[in-house]
């Protein structure tokens with residue numbers, strides 16, 4: 001099996017699992033309890049919080065553990081909207097956000113808020129000048145993702161943070177794909193809130209965090225006990241948080257060499273596929289891109305068929321075209337970067353990890369080329385197009401679509 005779907009989830013590192021285990025069976029005390037037996041759990045929580053804070057240039061009391069990326073996004077957006085309602089009712093986000101952000105914004109629209117969804121350019125990059133133009137006196141929140149989960153484009157977060165700060169507007173970023181993969185400093189980028197999720201950086205599933213800058217008014221999403229400084233009730237997921245802390249530590253220690261290795265593989269795979277498969281486009285920014293993200297659009301191909309045939313060859317990938325809801329709508333991200341609907345249907349996302357090898361990339365590129373040729377040979381549209389191109393003397397150029 002060749003696993004190339006690390007944007008969907010990653011393998012929990014064995015060291016992470018090892019760090020978690022004692023907190024199930026040995027140190028299972030509730031961190032809120034007063035007796036000494038609960039001390040290891042309490043200390044482990046504090047240690048994980050310190051680790052995460054350090055990784056962002058934040059303070060430990062600005063880190064709140066949650067049940068994952070979706071919860072962090074929901075919390076940040078919904079509860080700041082409510083808390084700042086007296087100041088205004090306008091929110092700015094983008095058309096390429098994760099559904100955890102988009103659907104929360106749509107929910108708020110039904111409850112009296114106005115939301116601007118910014119366009120992006122053909123690389124999936126938000127234009128800072130568009131953002132500045134969208135700001136109104138009643139704007140209270142800007143939410144722009146750090147890096148896109150489908151096409152890997154890294155957004156100009158520092159510039160966006162500067163604009164938000166200049167206008168006195170809160171800035172939230174969904175950094176679920178970026179955290180642990182690219183360096184992030186909340187001071188440098190003037191980020192007020194940041195969402196991340198353990199299972200996207202080799203930690204466990206169902207645990208994440210929200211960074212909340214001191215001074216930001218953010219009401220509790222979950223009401224109950226006094227955990228997480230009274231802002232996120234419920235007995236802490238101690239093993240999960242310990243695992244997240246360990247994963248964060250390893251991610252920070254290994255980031256530089258991992259990014260170098262993964263981006264090398266990424267560029268090799270891009271080159272191999274673009275060379276072997278005509279009428280292919282690389283989606284997303286060529287260089288301002290997550291080290292492990294590859295996303296192609298193949299003209300005259302159906303992403304779903306490609307995925308199924310790749311699965312038959314032991315390759316786990318993902319298509320931008322299938323929505324989790326079971327509808328066959330093309331990806332909102334690919335439409336936002338201007339792909340025609342039929343091309344957006346022929347997309348393929350491959351997200352690598354440090355466990356992948358160059359030999360695997362050769363195999364994958366070979367399989368993609370073979371499958372693409374086979375599927376296209378059955379496509380009357382393709383045949384017609386190629387014959388038409390031959391008749392008119394048009395020459396194919398690499399990357400043309």
Ligand SMILES: *Cc1c(COP(=O)(O)O)cnc(C)c1O
Pocket residue numbers: 007008067068069070071073098100145147148149174175176177197198200206208
């Ligand atoms: C995976 C993902 C989420 C959701 O995180 P969960 O922990 O699965 O809830 C949110 N935003 C982005 C960009 C993601 O990639």
